[in-house]
Amino acid sequence: MFEKVLIANRGEIACRVIRTCRRLGIRTVAVYSEADAGAQHARLADEAWPIGGPRPQDSYLRGDAILEVAKKSGAQAIHPGYGFLSENADFAEAVEAAGLVFIGPRAASMRKMGSKAGAKQLMQARGVPVVPGYTGEDQDPGRLQIEADGIGYPLMIKAAHGGGGKGMRIVRASEDFAASLESCQREATSAFGRDRVLLERFVETPRHIEIQVFGDSHGQVIHLGERECSAQRRYQKVVEESPSPFVTPDLRQRMGQAAVEAARAIDYVNAGTVEFIVGPRGDFYFMEINTRLQVEHPVTELVTGLDLVEWQLRVAAGEPLPLAQDAIERQGHAIEVRLYAEDPSQGFLPGSGKLEVLRLPAASEHVRLDTGVVEGDTVTIHYDPMIAKLIVHDADRPRALARLREALADCEVVGPKSNIAFLEKLVRHPEVVNGTIHTAYLDRHLEDVLPKEDPLPPALLALAATACLLHDEDATHARTAASPDPHSPWGIADGWRLGHGGERLLSFLYRGERLELRAHGSAGDYTLESGGDTLRVGGAAFVAGRLVARVGDQQQRVRARADDQRVLVHDGDQRFTLERVPAFLFDEADAAAGADRLTAPMPGRVVVVKAQPGQAVEEGQELLVMEAMKMELSLRAPRAGTVAKVQAAEGEFVEADAVLLTLEEP
The missing domain is CATH 3.30.470.20 (ATP-grasp fold, B domain)
Incomplete structure (x- = not known):
């Protein structure tokens, strides 16, 4: 067995390998990018070495830097995890040439299987059933169009060196093939460094x-x-x-x-x-x-x-x-x-x-x-x-x-x-x-299967409020206990006021609407008023991680967690999350905000600009394409109108919420 192994990856797989190595008494070496300097895999390993910038091509895809760390640290083997260089035959071969062990298949085996096209041809030659398609090296768009038309539609375009669902498109008509091919090749180049594709007949309802x-x-x-x-x-x-x-x-x-x-x-x-x-x-x-x-x-x-x-x-x-x-x-x-x-x-x-x-x-x-x-x-x-x-x-x-x-x-x-x-x-x-x-x-x-914010049942609203009241009371007790006067009557969290019963106002934001409750009582027994309705809660307490309370005549037991910012209530089938907001700070959102502009939903690079000033566009029309987190994002017109200004260029890196395009006022 090895004495020291380098993990050429990050995230949960690197942590997973480190833990197994530790159980076997093997020392581990982690590598990390600038963005991962404080990452868990770097903290868990016996040693951690920097290998470059935050982009994968500047760090985790740099086989030379990883090999240099392996030599300096005295590692005997390299575990590639999955993704990055794990299926790169050149890297596996370089590891072997450096006198180290690649924890994976031999480079020769990877070269046969590293290409979906090559793998399919090999299996077909050995009689393994394969889906009809084209795996040839001729990647001329015209040739690919001819092959696609011959295979028939629906058809799938797949990155030949891809994986993880990246670089794949379904085409259902001949006239859609060229645009889908271009998009697939761009994504394949970005994710895998190669734009070769293969074509397959698409099986409609497969497992x-x-x-x-x-x-x-x-x-x-x-x-x-x-x-x-x-x-x-x-x-x-x-x-x-x-x-x-x-x-x-x-x-x-x-x-x-x-x-x-x-x-x-x-x-x-x-x-x-x-x-x-x-x-x-x-x-x-x-x-x-x-x-x-x-x-x-x-x-x-x-x-x-x-x-x-x-x-x-x-x-x-x-x-x-x-x-x-x-x-x-x-x-x-x-x-x-x-x-x-x-x-x-x-x-x-x-x-x-x-x-x-x-x-x-x-x-x-x-x-x-x-x-x-x-x-x-x-x-x-x-x-x-x-x-x-x-x-x-x-x-x-x-x-x-x-x-x-x-x-x-x-x-x-x-x-x-x-x-x-x-x-x-x-x-x-x-x-x-x-x-x-x-x-x-x-x-x-x-x-x-997309989750929808359903209306909040009154009983769950009462339980959400109860969780907040119990949290606030516990926080008050904790502060009082830690104060110079732990027995002060002002540390009693019952909302008491001279001359009348204590009342506390709770305000929540849910589905863009404000929900307000007035609460009387303390220590798990409350009267809650909201919108003219009154609910009584009794015997509320957290027991074994669940909020147990009597709401009206019914005993309830739910998951509930509250802090100063939010409260979550889970009824066993679905979760409801409410934001806690001060009543005097709440403003209705302007429904028209953003209708005249297109903004970047997250940091990324603009890869395609399909609009120009003065152009008339329809609502939902694709105007720009961004690349972020190894995927393409299609940005579409928020309404019909005329383009006033385009503020982004192809190849430009933009931050989240940056204005990329504006429309003329109606």
């Missing part, structure tokens, strides 16, 4: 099922079962689980054998994933091989009880696989979701900023958390905005889903917006609960 494979340098190759990844939005996996609710024992055996044969065909060593498109009747087609550990590998670990990172380290050190195929056992059901800093209501726009509050469920035998951030850290604009992976495990799928719903309800993010409410609604959706979702479902029915 995405992948097989985890593992090979060693002694000629052994096995598989560890399947993962279902069919819940996707724009080719990004949203829910991953194992085993698949669709796969039968016979299909599992056939897909597992096909995956092992695919790995053997390229002399595969270490961890890899063979991905298949699976039709409604169980017909499956090779899609690609990811020559690295996958983001969703924890679900396989939980159902097999194995540590795949430990396996990676042992295999890279020359050891044989710890278990043979017939010794692999799978128990229970595991499900993973990813918590992102993004805004589902705004097209899942990636977010950034300080994590002012980050509450996650406690880890247990049923709940696992993989994260690279803690409360107080910053989600930067330069990298993927993932906050954490939440993985649950139980005896069967219904119980695992119940665990997941409970765990999500315990999550809270304050700072950048998050996708927690979206995930909560998604895992309750019948298509997920019944295990019938396919890869196109969310893109076609997204409105069905």
Whole structure:
């Protein structure tokens, strides 16, 4: 085994590898960019070395800088994690040439699989079923248009060197092909440094099922079962689980054998994933091989009880696989979701900023958390905005889903917006609960699962107010206890006033409206007045992390958390968050604000400008395209009108809220 390993990555995967190495007694070396100087992976490692600027191409994609750190630190091996250089054959070869061990497949195997086009050709030659398409090297747009027309529509354009849902477009008509091709190539160049694409017939309602494979340098190759990844939005996996609710024992055996044969065909060593498109009747087609550990590998670990990172380290050190195929056992059901800093209501726009509050469920035998951030850290604009992976495990799928719903309800993010409410609604959706979702479902029915701010039931408003009152009383008691006069009568938090009963005014902002309550009472017994209605709350207290109270004639038990700025109440199915605001500072928002201008939703680079002064535009017409966080953002006209001024140029980097274009006054 190695004495010291360098992790050429960041975020939760770097933290994950560091923890496994620590358990095995292996010292670790982290590398970090300027933006990650205080990141958790740099803090957790035994050593941490800077390697460049915040942009990936200035740091985590600099193989030469990483190798230099490996030599100076005395590391014997490099673990690439996933993303960045993990599937870069040139880097793997350079690591080997430097006398170090690359913890992953050989460069020769990666070169065969690193290109989706090459992988598809190889599998087709060996008789593995593949989807009809074009994988040729001739990338002339005219040739690609001819090939696309020959394959037929709907058709998918995919970055040949891509992954993670980047550089993919569906084209449904010949006249839309050229524009989609240009957009796909721009995104592929930005994310992967290469613009080569391949074309495939698009299967309308497929499942995405992948097989985890593992090979060693002694000629052994096995598989560890399947993962279902069919819940996707724009080719990004949203829910991953194992085993698949669709796969039968016979299909599992056939897909597992096909995956092992695919790995053997390229002399595969270490961890890899063979991905298949699976039709409604169980017909499956090779899609690609990811020559690295996958983001969703924890679900396989939980159902097999194995540590795949430990396996990676042992295999890279020359050891044989710890278990043979017939010794692999799978128990229970595991499900993973990813918590992102993004805004589902705004097209899942990636977010950034300080994590002012980050509450996650406690880890247990049923709940696992993989994260690279803690409360107080910053989600930067330069990298993927993932906050954490939440993985649950139980005896069967219904119980695992119940665990997941409970765990999500315990999550809270304050700072950048998050996708927690979206995930909560998604895992309750019948298509997920019944295990019938396919890869196109969310893109076609997204409105069905987007969270909506429903009207706040009076009882929940009363409970929100009660949580705030209890919080404020506790804070007053704490301040009094720490004061020079801890027994002062002025420290009694009962709202008492001379000559009349105590009254406190609570003001909230919810769905853009102000909600005001007048509260009488203290210590968990209150009379609340709002809009002419009166509610009485009795016996309120926090018990085992839940707010328990009698509202009117009903006993209530809910999750509730309050501070000076906000209060969250969760009724078991959905969350309600109210901002606490002073009544005298509240102003109605101007509905017309921003209707005459187009602003940058986040920091990024302008890649396309499609408007010019004097041009007449329609509401919703695409006027600019920005690139941020490895994705393209389409900026559209807020209303019909005439362009007055364009204040951004192609290639220009702009800050969030910068005015990019203005329209003439109506």
